[in-house]
Structures are given as C-alpha cells and as structure tokens.
Amino acid sequence: MEFAYLGPRGTFTEAALRRLPAAKTATATPMSSIFEVLDAVRRGEVDAGFVPIENSQEGTVTVTVDELVGGDPLVIVGEVVLPVTFVLASEKPVGEITTVASMPVALAQVRKYLRRELPDAVVHQALSTAQAAQRAAGGEFDAAVCPPFAAEAVGLPVQAFDIGDNPNAATRFVHVVRPTSPPDPSGNDITSLVVYIDYDRVGALLGVLTEFAIRGINLTRIESRPTGEGLGRYAFFLDCTGHLADARMGEALTGLRRICADVRYLGSYPRDHSDKPVPPPAGLSDADFADAAAWLDRLRREGA
Structure with a gap:
C-alpha cells in the first residue's frame, strides 16, 4: 500500500501517520499540499491519503473539509489524534530574531508567545511546519515555529520549547481512500456525512438534527461550508457517534435521504479518542x- 501525506518529511502529519496501523508497512510519499494528496488518491496514483482535518485550537482545516464536501467522492476509513508541541527553532538567540515562518494553523497556536517575546518580528506563512524549518535552516527566515523533530531534522537549534498557547492542543488527521465499504464496527466509531438541505423549506436544518436526536445519535461536530452556488447556500459537514452498520444509524441515514436535497456519506471508522462510547438510549439498541x-x-403477516 502507498500513502500520500502532507509533507515535506518532518511534519506533524508524518508523525501522526506513523501511529496509523494501516500505514505500518506502507510506502509513504510526502506531497506539498492537501489538495495534491487528495487529488493523487482520486486519480489512483496512491492507495490512500493522510491529511489534517481539525485542530483543537483553530477548528477546521478548511482545505480538507472543502475537498471532501465538494470534490469527487472520497471516504474516511481511519483517524489519528496527535498532541502537538511547538518550538522556536533558530540559529539566532530570541533577541536577534526579526522574521519567523510557519504554516497558518501553527502560527495561530503560538500567538501569545509571538506577541510577548517577538512583538516586532515579521511573520511569514509556509506550506508546513517542516518547510518553515527547512527555509529557516537555509537562511531565508531567522526562525521557524515547528515541532521539535522538524528542527532536529534540519539541524536548527531550539531557542524556546513548548511555546504553544494551549498545552493540551491536538490535531486530528484522517485516512482517506476512494469509495469502499467501511471497516467493521469497533464499538466506538464515528460516521462522517455531508448534507445538502432544501433552502426553501422552513425548518430544513431542524429536520436534519431531529433525525439524529430521535434515534439517540450524538452529533460531535456540525459545520456549514459554502457550496459556491451563491450567498446563503451551504452544505453541512457532520460527525456523529456510531457506525453505518448500526440499526439506528441506518434509520437516520434513510431519514436524511428522504428529507435532504442530497447526502454524501464520508465514512464510518474507529475513533482515536480517549472518550468511552456512550451506550444507546433505552429502546434504541440494535436488538431493540x-x-x-x-x-x-x-x-403484516398474521395481524397479531
């Protein structure tokens, strides 16, 4: 199996990929953007892709979600949640740094440190934390905000450790493939969907939420994304607890199919969370x- 992932080598994405069971014996190919990774999967150039989708500090990685919402169909078959730690890597001491580079999501997670310690430094964006480290090592920038392993990989000294604003920050990554059947239920799963509602029907979104609520399915995430059809035209990206094979999930999906303009199934897969699964409410188990x-x-057959 060959994976494409957001590169270059030394990114958080590569570190998370190493934790994915399906990638233990796979070939891993770094690519320069999330779009390139997903496009390579769609074209069949690789078997799977691995990209960030959500950060506990900054929320959605919009490129990933928008590609799943609007691009040719792909499905998620696994996830990894990785704690993230940032360092300031530079050949110069902190007091001499005038330019700093990193990717936007990383820079957003160290705002307080930069304002406090480097208020006059010019901040530049890079495609990844590893690329920022490479460019800083090459002299293009004075410093990089990156993970410690990225600094080590390019030989940059670390001037400050643990500079993130939140010590509990984590990023969620997803394993995506071309449409296929989901992994078997694990007992602690997520199902991801995109729903397109009828904008002219009053209460359309409430109807979507009701399909889940009456079956005891918990929505862990709901986010609107523009469809490109015009102002006010949005699709809704949903993560919900449960698996496609669960009876209550199956009923919810058939209900959505009846009331929505369209439904895109994005996969059912095991959660990489420490949270324990919540049992279904009374009357909503598969046995019920x-x-x-x-x-x-x-x-229907006997009348009694």
Whole structure:
C-alpha cells in the first residue's frame, strides 16, 4: 500500500501517520499540499491519503473539509489524534530574531508567545511546519515555529520549547481512500456525512438534527461550508457517534435521504479518542430495532 501525506518529511502529519496501523508497512510519499494528496488518491496514483482535518485550537482545516464536501467522492476509513508541541527553532538567540515562518494553523497556536517575546518580528506563512524549518535552516527566515523533530531534522537549534498557547492542543488527521465499504464496527466509531438541505423549506436544518436526536445519535461536530452556488447556500459537514452498520444509524441515514436535497456519506471508522462510547438510549439498541422489525413483520403477516 502507498500513502500520500502532507509533507515535506518532518511534519506533524508524518508523525501522526506513523501511529496509523494501516500505514505500518506502507510506502509513504510526502506531497506539498492537501489538495495534491487528495487529488493523487482520486486519480489512483496512491492507495490512500493522510491529511489534517481539525485542530483543537483553530477548528477546521478548511482545505480538507472543502475537498471532501465538494470534490469527487472520497471516504474516511481511519483517524489519528496527535498532541502537538511547538518550538522556536533558530540559529539566532530570541533577541536577534526579526522574521519567523510557519504554516497558518501553527502560527495561530503560538500567538501569545509571538506577541510577548517577538512583538516586532515579521511573520511569514509556509506550506508546513517542516518547510518553515527547512527555509529557516537555509537562511531565508531567522526562525521557524515547528515541532521539535522538524528542527532536529534540519539541524536548527531550539531557542524556546513548548511555546504553544494551549498545552493540551491536538490535531486530528484522517485516512482517506476512494469509495469502499467501511471497516467493521469497533464499538466506538464515528460516521462522517455531508448534507445538502432544501433552502426553501422552513425548518430544513431542524429536520436534519431531529433525525439524529430521535434515534439517540450524538452529533460531535456540525459545520456549514459554502457550496459556491451563491450567498446563503451551504452544505453541512457532520460527525456523529456510531457506525453505518448500526440499526439506528441506518434509520437516520434513510431519514436524511428522504428529507435532504442530497447526502454524501464520508465514512464510518474507529475513533482515536480517549472518550468511552456512550451506550444507546433505552429502546434504541440494535436488538431493540430487530425486535421492533420482527413485531411489525408479524403484524403484516398474521395481524397479531
């Protein structure tokens, strides 16, 4: 198996990829952008892609979500949640640094440090933290905000450790492939979807939420993304607890199919979270659905 991932080597993405069971024996190819990674998967140049999708500080990685919402179909079959730690890497002491580079998501997570310690430094954007480290090592910038392993890889001394604003920061990465059947249920799964509502119907979004609520399915994330059709035209990206194979999830999806303009299934896959799965409410387990279906079938056949 060959994976494409957001490179260059030495990124958080590469560190997270090493934790993915499916990638233990795979070939890993770094690419310069999230778009290139997903496009390589779509064209069949690689078997799978691995990209960031969400950060605990800055929220959505919009390029990833927009590609999943609007590009040719891909599905998620796994995730990795990686704690992130940043350092300031430079040949110069902090007091002599005038330019700093990193990727936008990383820079956003060290705002307080930069304002406090480098208020006059000019900040530049790079495609990744590893690229920022490479460019700083080459003399293009004085310093880079990057993970410690990226600084080590290019031989840059670390001038300050743990400079992130939140010591509990983490980034979520996803393993994406061309459309296929999902992994077997693990008992602690996420299902990701995109729903396109009928904008002219009052209460359309409430109807979507109701399909989940009445079946005891918890939405862990809901986000609107523009469709490009005009102002006020949005699709909704959803993460919800459960698996496509669960009876209550199946009923929710069929309900969405009836009331939405369109539904795009983005995969069911094991959670890489420490949170324990919440059991289904009374009457909403697979056994309860099976019993109710058998009862209805008996009524239709026998009338009692």
